[in-house]
Amino acid sequence: MDKPKVVLGVSGGIAAYKACELLRRLTESGHDVRVVPTASALHFVGAATWSALSGHPVSTEVWDDVHEVPHVRIGQGADLVVVAPATADMLAKAAHGLADDLLTNTLLTARCPVVFAPAMHTEMWEHPATQENVATLRRRGAVVIEPAVGRLTGVDTGKGRLPDPVEIFEVCRRVLARGVTEPDLKGRHVVVSAGGTREPLDPVRFLGNRSSGKQGYALARTAAARGARVTLLAANTGLPDPAGVDVVQVETAVQLREAVLKAAADADAVVMAAAVADFRPAEYATGKIKKKDDKDPEPVVLVRNPDILAEVSADRARPGQVVVGFAAETDDVLANGRTKLVRKGCDLLVVNEVGERKTFGSEENEAVVLGADGSETTVPYGPKEALAETVWDLVAQRLA
Numbered sequence: 001m002d003k004p005k006v007v008l009g010v011s012g013g014i015a016a017y018k019a020c021e022l023l024r025r026l027t028e029s030g031h032d033v034r035v036v037p038t039a040s041a042l043h044f045v046g047a048a049t050w051s052a053l054s055g056h057p058v059s060t061e062v063w064d065d066v067h068e069v070p071h072v073r074i075g076q077g078a079d080l081v082v083v084a085p086a087t088a089d090m091l092a093k094a095a096h097g098l099a100d101d102l103l104t105n106t107l108l109t110a111r112c113p114v115v116f117a118p119a120m121h122t123e124m125w126e127h128p129a130t131q132e133n134v135a136t137l138r139r140r141g142a143v144v145i146e147p148a149v150g151r152l153t154g155v156d157t158g159k160g161r162l163p164d165p166v167e168i169f170e171v172c173r174r175v176l177a178r179g180v181t182e183p184d185l186k187g188r189h190v191v192v193s194a195g196g197t198r199e200p201l202d203p204v205r206f207l208g209n210r211s212s213g214k215q216g217y218a219l220a221r222t223a224a225a226r227g228a229r230v231t232l233l234a235a236n237t238g239l240p241d242p243a244g245v246d247v248v249q250v251e252t253a254v255q256l257r258e259a260v261l262k263a264a265a266d267a268d269a270v271v272m273a274a275a276v277a278d279f280r281p282a283e284y285a286t287g288k289i290k291k292k293d294d295k296d297p298e299p300v301v302l303v304r305n306p307d308i309l310a311e312v313s314a315d316r317a318r319p320g321q322v323v324v325g326f327a328a329e330t331d332d333v334l335a336n337g338r339t340k341l342v343r344k345g346c347d348l349l350v351v352n353e354v355g356e357r358k359t360f361g362s363e364e365n366e367a368v369v370l371g372a373d374g375s376e377t378t379v380p381y382g383p384k385e386a387l388a389e390t391v392w393d394l395v396a397q398r399l400a
């Protein structure tokens with residue numbers, strides 16, 4: 001089988017060097033990558049690097065090898081075009097259909113999915129001109145990854161940083177795997193919770209659970225690759241932010257509830273993959289609880305936490321909002337799952353059995369997705385992303 005053909009467009013931002021890592025990942029995972037830098041990009045990383053790493057000649061403009069008509073052929077032959085970093089200038093040119101170099105010509109001739117990974121200073125990103133250009137590109141079906149928040153060029157920090165190349169690679173892989181030019185969650189806002197809540201006893205101790213957040217992050221990543229605007233509510237995961245996703249950090253169940261209700265207000269779907277503590281200590285000791293030599297410890301009194309899934313399901317923020325819950329069970333998995341689905345009132349419940357090599361902390365999972373309509377979808381053992389894709393398939397069906 002031919003290798004999938006990827007065009008890696010690189011425009012003139014300081015983060016151009018990070019595209020070398022993206023290029024390496026793409027080539028090592030079996031993609032045939034043609035790099036098309038802009039003239040500005042070559043100020044940051046030279047043509048020799050792109051050519052040596054990709055194994056292809058590199059040109060910035062349409063006047064080289066004219067007999068091969070590269071301004072048309074490169075785009076026509078591509079299975080995916082990814083522009084990383086995408087400058088404010090490149091987003092503007094793409095949105096307006098300008099074609100004054102090889103990359104902009106390629107963007108006009110490509111009929112495959114296109115991913116932009118913007119990187120720029122916060123002021124440039126937030127400027128209405130850039131935001132309108134991004135909206136135009138998304139409306140046309142391009143996947144525009146949200147920039148990350150962090151250190152920018154010079155002493156500045158803020159939103160505008162190029163997401164980690166590993167994350168951009170994951171988006172590319174998912175977009176290529178789906179092979180669609182029209183992302184099916186385009187224009188949708190989805191909220192995903194991930195990780196496990198921590199309920200503090202004192203400033204150093206908490207009651208927690210084993211959830212790693214990997215399933216929730218897979219859900220966030222795959223939804224972004226399918227064109228959704230994603231809000232990820234991350235509870236104590238320690239995982240890097242997925243590319244193109246707005247991440248809100250929370251610690252406790254009460255904080256998660258607040259964050260879910262706020263984000264769900266305009267959401268098309270809410271997927272609650274986080275493991276939420278059912279109970280929290282009734283009292284929080286402001287100082288560290290000390291061991292007393294001659295005394296047994298005081299019992300810990302617990303109170304109920306809010307049932308966020310039941311609340312979101314019962315009180316939908318907008319008509320047609322799809323609510324998905326997760327249930328990790330150890331016994332009578334399906335029977336307990338069905339009972340929980342009815343009790344919570346959600347549309348879908350992903351039921352998985354807690355076991356070795358699956359659920360907590362692992363890269364793999366297997367599950368049955370129960371529908372309130374009586375449906376049962378079995379997802380065999382495999383990467384958490386495969387389960388995530390099935391969940392979005394089922395959500396997309398219900399949204400349609």
Ligand SMILES: Cc1cc2nc3c(=O)[nH]c(=O)nc-3n(C[C@H](O)[C@H](O)[C@H](O)COP(=O)(O)O)c2cc1C
Pocket residue numbers: 010011012013014015038039040041086087088089090119120121124153
């Ligand atoms: C040191 C330096 C860093 C730059 N970094 C960025 C950047 O991160 N993002 C951006 O949009 N523009 C950045 N620019 C400005 C672009 O290089 C400039 O807009 C250029 O015209 C972009 O051309 P291109 O889109 O054809 O690559 C930077 C310029 C310089 C000199």
